[in-house]
Amino acid sequence: MSEAEAISATEQPSIADFARTFRRIQAEIHKVIIGHEQAVEELLSALFAGGHVLIEGVPGTGKTTLVKTLGLALNLSFNRIQFTVDLMPADITGTRVIMSSIEGRREFSFQPGPVFCHILLGDEINRATPKTQSALLEAMAELQVTVGGVTYPLTPPYFVMATLNPIEMEGTYPLPEAQLDRFLFKVRLSYPGEDEMVRIIGSTTGPEEAGVQPVFAADEASAQIETLKHLVREVMVAPPLQQYAARMVRATQPENSRILGDLHAPVHVDAVNRYVSFGSSPRGAQALIMGGKIRALLDGRANLSYDDLEQVAPAALEHRIMLNYAAHSDGVDAARVVEQVLKAVRQTRT
Amino acid sequence: MAEIRRDEQKLWLILFQIRGVRVRLNSLALQHWIFSTMAFMTGGAALIFGAALMLGPLAFLSATAVIVLFGLAGIIRETRAALRQRVNPLKAAAIADDRGALKGRLTTVLTLAQTPRLSPLWSYLVEDTYSLRNDFEPARIEPRWVSRSIFALLGACLAAALLIPFARMHRAPGVQAGGSGEAGQIVADIGNLEVRPADPALEPNAEVYADPETLRKLEDKLAGAQNQDNDKSELGRWMNKARNLAGGLQNQLTGEKAANHPPVRLKLTDRNPGTDKGGTPSRAQSGKGRDETGKPLANSQGGGGNSSSAHSSQPPVASIPGQQADQLAQNQGTSPQAPGSDTAQPGQGDLQNLFDGGSGGGGSSHGSGSDPRNLFGQASSQPLGSDNFKITIEAEPSDESSTPGAPTYVPPKVRVPLNSNQYPDEPLARAAVPAADQMTIKRVFER
Numbered sequence: 136m137s138e139a140e141a142i143s144a145t146e147q148p149s150i151a152d153f154a155r156t157f158r159r160i161q162a163e164i165h166k167v168i169i170g171h172e173q174a175v176e177e178l179l180s181a182l183f184a185g186g187h188v189l190i191e192g193v194p195g196t197g198k199t200t201l202v203k204t205l206g207l208a209l210n211l212s213f214n215r216i217q218f219t220v221d222l223m224p225a226d227i228t229g230t231r232v233i234m235s236s237i238e239g240r241r242e243f244s245f246q247p248g249p250v251f252c253h254i255l256l257g258d259e260i261n262r263a264t265p266k267t268q269s270a271l272l273e274a275m276a277e278l279q280v281t282v283g284g285v286t287y288p289l290t291p292p293y294f295v296m297a298t299l300n301p302i303e304m305e306g307t308y309p310l311p312e313a314q315l316d317r318f319l320f321k322v323r324l325s326y327p328g329e330d331e332m333v334r335i336i337g338s339t340t341g342p343e344e345a346g347v348q349p350v351f352a353a354d355e356a357s358a359q360i361e362t363l364k365h366l367v368r369e370v371m372v373a374p375p376l377q378q379y380a381a382r383m384v385r386a387t388q389p390e391n392s393r394i395l396g397d398l399h400a401p402v403h404v405d406a407v408n409r410y411v412s413f414g415s416s417p418r419g420a421q422a423l424i425m426g427g428k429i430r431a432l433l434d435g436r437a438n439l440s441y442d443d444l445e446q447v448a449p450a451a452l453e454h455r456i457m458l459n460y461a462a463h464s465d466g467v468d469a470a471r472v473v474e475q476v477l478k479a480v481r482q483t484r485t
Numbered sequence: 486m487a488e489i490r491r492d493e494q495k496l497w498l499i500l501f502q503i504r505g506v507r508v509r510l511n512s513l514a515l516q517h518w519i520f521s522t523m524a525f526m527t528g529g530a531a532l533i534f535g536a537a538l539m540l541g542p543l544a545f546l547s548a549t550a551v552i553v554l555f556g557l558a559g560i561i562r563e564t565r566a567a568l569r570q571r572v573n574p575l576k577a578a579a580i581a582d583d584r585g586a587l588k589g590r591l592t593t594v595l596t597l598a599q600t601p602r603l604s605p606l607w608s609y610l611v612e613d614t615y616s617l618r619n620d621f622e623p624a625r626i627e628p629r630w631v632s633r634s635i636f637a638l639l640g641a642c643l644a645a646a647l648l649i650p651f652a653r654m655h656r657a658p659g660v661q662a663g664g665s666g667e668a669g670q671i672v673a674d675i676g677n678l679e680v681r682p683a684d685p686a687l688e689p690n691a692e693v694y695a696d697p698e699t700l701r702k703l704e705d706k707l708a709g710a711q712n713q714d715n716d717k718s719e720l721g722r723w724m725n726k727a728r729n730l731a732g733g734l735q736n737q738l739t740g741e742k743a744a745n746h747p748p749v750r751l752k753l754t755d756r757n758p759g760t761d762k763g764g765t766p767s768r769a770q771s772g773k774g775r776d777e778t779g780k781p782l783a784n785s786q787g788g789g790g791n792s793s794s795a796h797s798s799q800p801p802v803a804s805i806p807g808q809q810a811d812q813l814a815q816n817q818g819t820s821p822q823a824p825g826s827d828t829a830q831p832g833q834g835d836l837q838n839l840f841d842g843g844s845g846g847g848g849s850s851h852g853s854g855s856d857p858r859n860l861f862g863q864a865s866s867q868p869l870g871s872d873n874f875k876i877t878i879e880a881e882p883s884d885e886s887s888t889p890g891a892p893t894y895v896p897p898k899v900r901v902p903l904n905s906n907q908y909p910d911e912p913l914a915r916a917a918v919p920a921a922d923q924m925t926i927k928r929v930f931e932r
Contacts, residue, residue, distance in 0.1 A: 370606065
């Protein structure tokens with residue numbers, strides 16, 4: 136990749152620039168990651184939307200490899216935390232330690248934790264205790280870390296990718312709702328198909344490893360990514376589409392919810408009332424809009440459409456819906472609920 | 486600056502095209518409402534007209550109510566549908582977005598055109614949308630100029646055109662009786678005759694004639710039926726009013742007047758002479774015979790001198806031979822009236838009327854003790870058979886019953902065969918008596 140082809144951080148990129156850069160990052164990642172096209176697109180969408188991603192997949196599906204490859208392609212600083220049950224919050228955020236100066240004076244000095252980077256991989260985040268998991272909350276939401284009463288800002292772009300192993304539930308701690316809500320998208324990685332498996336074998340067992348070329352220059356990567364993120368926010372959204380996103384989120388909330396009170400959802404969805412204990416928060420609507428904007432830019436448009444919202448709805452809403460016991464006993468998952476919500480809300484388009 | 490003006494021109498063209506889409510969609514919605522409403526009205530009118538021709542009054546009234554209700558419901562439904570189809574600019578843009586696969590461009594342009602702070606991507610959006618202007622031309626978004634509802638209107642017109650002649654061909658018997666050109670004649674046995682109050686909705690167009698005794702029994706039956714009718718409840722009166730209303734409506738719709746219908750002539754016979762099933766005193770004999778509406782029976786037995794005047798223009802309906810007339814006279818003589826009474830009892834004839842062609846030589850004038858001075862008169866053009874009685878009642882053959890649930894009455898077609906000693910009734914012409922014979926005849930009567 137030629138760095139000269141990268142967009143300049145000083146000038147306003149065009150929609151075509153955004154789409155081209157996005158496709159190039161995708162192409163670099165797919166040099167290593169075989170398949171998972173949708174997962175990669177959602178991952179990059181979350182990056183440019185300024186959000187974080189929760190990656191759920193069984194072992195061996197390339198979760199860690201995907202994140203590492205992304206870091207290489209973006210040419211950003213990258214840290215990895217392997218979450219274990221004995222991991223402490225200070226192991227993530229950093230801590231103040233007593234340091235001896237050259238003069239022999241002893242003073243507290245802040246030692247930054249692995250959270251201080253551009254791209255953070257929290258591997259198997261559900262193996263840590265909720266207290267440790269919550270150590271990421273401030274960093275993810277506010278791009279800052281407070282230790283010992285002192286707040287330390289993080290350098291944008293800041294992108295957290297956490298992985299979950301859905302089958303090894305022994306000794307794990309489900310993420311609290313507040314933590315889940317801070318992830319813009321939840322990306323599912325499934326096992327590859329036979330053809331993809333053959334390609335994976337070919338690319339990983341040979342003498343040569345696929346090399347990933349960074350898309351951005353190291354000193355301009357942050358600025359260029361921030362410029363592209365700013366462009367995403369300029370995509371125009373008509374009021375009816377904002378209303379559509381809000382209606383979609385409201386439709387995920389059961390009518391008898393204590394949170395909702397006397398308010399009634401504008402769209403009645405049987406599956407929601409029967410299987411959902413808590414629906415999506417307003418962050419879900421934000422995720423819909425931001426994810427939709429990315430899709431609009433990739434489609435060469437400066438405006439959001441209904442289809443954009445519906446395409447990002449599963450990734451934006453599924454992990455925000457808390458199912459009840461009836462859903463578990465009936466084998467209903469959040470994907471099916473979101474599907475029903477989309478079906479119902481689609482009837483109310485303007 | 487020039488670029489901004491170009492953007493504004495493109496924006497104006499985009500908005501103008503959205504307005505064109507809206508006008509076309511609203512035009513179709515208006516057409517839909519007009520055509521569907523007219524279709525309902527045309528179809529409903531045709532059905533009501535057909536019902537007026539084919540159904541009896543009550544059935545017609547019920548059918549009309551149902552048709553009107555359905556029609557109103559349909560019109561309201563179509564009005565609401567048309568209101569829903571009516572589009573504002575935002576909806577027109579959304580429809581154009583959807584049909585033109587523009588992915589929300591028009592909606593965004595329309596809603597954000599008046600926004601004070603526009604995105605740096607606004608020019609891109611306008612240019613992008615303008616480049617796709619062929620995709621949202623009104624003719625492309627909605628190719629139709631005329632609403633499909635016109636087919637419903639045409640269908641309703643076609644159905645009406647087919648239904649009305651069909652209904653005319655299959656008219657209800659009750660309605661058809663008055664419409665035929667020839668007057669029908671039915672011979673009915675009074676024993677089998679079901680007598681009931683006339684349907685007020687029907688115009689009187691049936692004439693009943695029979696011998697005096699049979700007519701007396703008929704009048705008794707009518708009186709009984711009248712009493713039963715008077716005993717009817719409030720519901721019955723409302724039913725009569727409904728029938729009256731429905732009959733009037735039917736006549737107005739079909740444009741037919743029952744008064745113009747030739748009367749149905751019903752000849753009554755009595756197979757069991759001498760038996761009086763009614764048991765009620767004959768009002769005809771008392772001269773106070775009235776029809777059920779309270780009007781005097783025009784040609785009742787006790788009608789006296791005006792028995793033939795009301796129908797003087799009618800052809801003679803029957804005559805009886807002299808022997809039969811004598812028999813009738815005997816029957817009359819057995820009536821409660823005192824023979825030879827000079828009191829002006831209605832229905833008591835005068836001997837003068839025997840040869841008097843003037844007013845009403847009714848059967849009751851055959852009583853003994855009449856003044857022979859009235860025996861002779863001028864030959865007149867009095868209809869033959871005027872010595873019989875003719876009564877017009879407000880009734881007409883109908884397949885409906887006045888009483889709900891009562892068996893349907895069909896007038897019996899009774900024609901009693903004559904035995905070898907009997908001859909069919911022949912009209913006997915009234916003639917002037919020669920002067921030479923007048924004295925002889927007078928002496929016979931005086932004796």
